[in-house]
Amino acid sequence: MKQIVECVANFSEGRRDDVVTRLIEAIETEIGVIVLDHSQDFDHNRCVISYAGPPQPVCEAAFKAIKLASELIDLTRHEGVHPRVGAADVIPLIPVHGVSLEECALLAQKLGQRVAAELDLPVYLYEAAARRPDRTNLAEIRKGGYETLKRAIETDPARQPDYGPSHIGPAGAVVIGARRALIAFNLFLSTDDVNIARHIATKIRASDGGLPAVKALGLYVGGQAQVSINLTDYQVTPLYRVVEAVTAEAAAAGVRISHGELIGLIPQDAVFAVAGHALYLPELSAERVLEPALLQKIGFAFEA
Amino acid sequence: MKQIVECVANFSEGRRDDVVTRLIEAIETEIGVIVLDHSQDFDHNRCVISYAGPPQPVCEAAFKAIKLASELIDLTRHEGVHPRVGAADVIPLIPVHGVSLEECALLAQKLGQRVAAELDLPVYLYEAAARRPDRTNLAEIRKGGYETLKRAIETDPARQPDYGPSHIGPAGAVVIGARRALIAFNLFLSTDDVNIARHIATKIRASDGGLPAVKALGLYVGGQAQVSINLTDYQVTPLYRVVEAVTAEAAAAGVRISHGELIGLIPQDAVFAVAGHALYLPELSAERVLEPALLQKIGFAFEA
Numbered sequence: 001m002k003q004i005v006e007c008v009a010n011f012s013e014g015r016r017d018d019v020v021t022r023l024i025e026a027i028e029t030e031i032g033v034i035v036l037d038h039s040q041d042f043d044h045n046r047c048v049i050s051y052a053g054p055p056q057p058v059c060e061a062a063f064k065a066i067k068l069a070s071e072l073i074d075l076t077r078h079e080g081v082h083p084r085v086g087a088a089d090v091i092p093l094i095p096v097h098g099v100s101l102e103e104c105a106l107l108a109q110k111l112g113q114r115v116a117a118e119l120d121l122p123v124y125l126y127e128a129a130a131r132r133p134d135r136t137n138l139a140e141i142r143k144g145g146y147e148t149l150k151r152a153i154e155t156d157p158a159r160q161p162d163y164g165p166s167h168i169g170p171a172g173a174v175v176i177g178a179r180r181a182l183i184a185f186n187l188f189l190s191t192d193d194v195n196i197a198r199h200i201a202t203k204i205r206a207s208d209g210g211l212p213a214v215k216a217l218g219l220y221v222g223g224q225a226q227v228s229i230n231l232t233d234y235q236v237t238p239l240y241r242v243v244e245a246v247t248a249e250a251a252a253a254g255v256r257i258s259h260g261e262l263i264g265l266i267p268q269d270a271v272f273a274v275a276g277h278a279l280y281l282p283e284l285s286a287e288r289v290l291e292p293a294l295l296q297k298i299g300f301a302f303e304a
Numbered sequence: 305m306k307q308i309v310e311c312v313a314n315f316s317e318g319r320r321d322d323v324v325t326r327l328i329e330a331i332e333t334e335i336g337v338i339v340l341d342h343s344q345d346f347d348h349n350r351c352v353i354s355y356a357g358p359p360q361p362v363c364e365a366a367f368k369a370i371k372l373a374s375e376l377i378d379l380t381r382h383e384g385v386h387p388r389v390g391a392a393d394v395i396p397l398i399p400v401h402g403v404s405l406e407e408c409a410l411l412a413q414k415l416g417q418r419v420a421a422e423l424d425l426p427v428y429l430y431e432a433a434a435r436r437p438d439r440t441n442l443a444e445i446r447k448g449g450y451e452t453l454k455r456a457i458e459t460d461p462a463r464q465p466d467y468g469p470s471h472i473g474p475a476g477a478v479v480i481g482a483r484r485a486l487i488a489f490n491l492f493l494s495t496d497d498v499n500i501a502r503h504i505a506t507k508i509r510a511s512d513g514g515l516p517a518v519k520a521l522g523l524y525v526g527g528q529a530q531v532s533i534n535l536t537d538y539q540v541t542p543l544y545r546v547v548e549a550v551t552a553e554a555a556a557a558g559v560r561i562s563h564g565e566l567i568g569l570i571p572q573d574a575v576f577a578v579a580g581h582a583l584y585l586p587e588l589s590a591e592r593v594l595e596p597a598l599l600q601k602i603g604f605a606f607e608a
Contacts, residue, residue, distance in 0.1 A: 004598070006594070034598065034601045034602065036594070036597050036598060036601065037591075037592065037597070052598055096594065096598070181594065185583070187584065239583065240582060240583075243582065243583060243584070257584050258584075259584050259585075260583050260584030260585045261585075262583075262585055262588070262592055265592055265593060265594040265597055266588075266592060266593055266594065267593075267594050267595070268593050268594060268595040268596065271575065271576060271579045271588070271593055272575060272579075274578075274579040274582050274583060275575045275576075275578040275579040275582070277582070278544060278547065278578050278579070278581070278582045279489070279543065279544075279547060279564050279566075279578060280491065280547070280561055280562075280563050280564030281563075281564045281565075281566055284566070284570075284575070287341075288341065288566055288569055288570060289569060289570055289571070289572050289575055290310070290340070290400065290485065290569040290570065290571050290572060291571070291572040291596070292572065292595070292596075293340050293341070293569055294308070294338065294340065294356055294400070295599070297338045297340065298338065
């Protein structure tokens, strides 16, 4: 495996298990592709399938899953607390080993062209794959969700897709991009008051002057208030700083963190940084951890 | 690499760099062996060389290093704050992959017999390799250090070696054994008062009613008080509990932890447990961490 790309595919289905299973099957039957993790959630009504492999099989699997999702998921009847614009909602390609972010951006653009041409779906390119500066931010593309985009795509020039038709059907649009590994991490609070979670989210997120590289929303999930966090660059803001900030804000609001939830997978060096901080070993890295150190020395190294 | 054994070899030399370098060279020139890490310390006057490989090369490298240490290090002129009985002081074999603790114990016994026969050194077997129940605890074997053992080995039947002569020369004795991965971890305090470190050590160590699987000493190192910790089973007592306990005892004594120090390497799952605790993800394990999850799925797994 000389080149490894990860895809963290987000689909707007978290309630019908058979649909989620069929999406996973569409991905894992592609030879060379390994499904690493999947999670689904009733309230978000959303599933996330993380998989990895060489570039071509990863893109082929993404195409098959986008096609299947567009056939099985109807956004006109979709309810969920998470922002979304499509059945296959967000498809990011992430460099893991022997491949650059720029190469992943090119792969994403090629995949987007194919989705538009063969499936007749509007495609938006985001982050490193964006072809317009206002498309680097996923939240801008998804603003107002499916319901708003359905009207705006036909009338607002700013919301024209990068590829595909300027009209939207029950499968919605597909947002395809390339980015570095992000950490999707939720912290549940010891309260059902979603306003506290929303308040904490505004305190910690970059867009409101909080921590750099942090996106956050306050949500109501499973009867509990949840701070839903995306850390887009854990080298800029270490994950432990995010947890410390939420812990402090929760205490100030008179609640506490009841438990965490990791969506998808977390990069190894982000975990080592968290542990290193807790152990007063700020330099802790793979070289000092038995298994990865041994792998590195025998020449089996994952590059960042 | 079907079977991987780690050896964390402790030698009573931390001041003469050329001697440490020669010991490392003696180990790493053995084909199949990989030196993972080494550390040395002036005050302890001790070095620790961690290396791994298949069982036979690991034992061969250990033998060569024991021989070299016995030629180069003179315990009659050795000073250091750490307990020690020999030039090659402690040689534990640790199962890493595809090998059991029992197999490591047999390897240790064979190595011990060879050291006694070919180098004419007294050998004590400890922990899983011990042939007497009073030898499972390393501290019992090293009680009183070289100076006490030098007399006792000739007079006290309880201190007869498992193999080799009942008299001790300048190279001292060699303690050889097998054990599970241990975490050697020091916490420096914001004080030069070694009595505070000693007090904290008595509070946290198992032998004084503290945390199970924790050994601790209070030492004076580099002008600072240090709590020197061996965690012999991080599944019984997670490492974060040890750090929490030292933090609390330090606060009670009016000092704080200034920094940590890891000796040798730390097993991956111990790191994941520390990070999982900090992130409110108590179940965090290799399956949820990108690089090891990918390795597991492609069939490259390290077994515990």
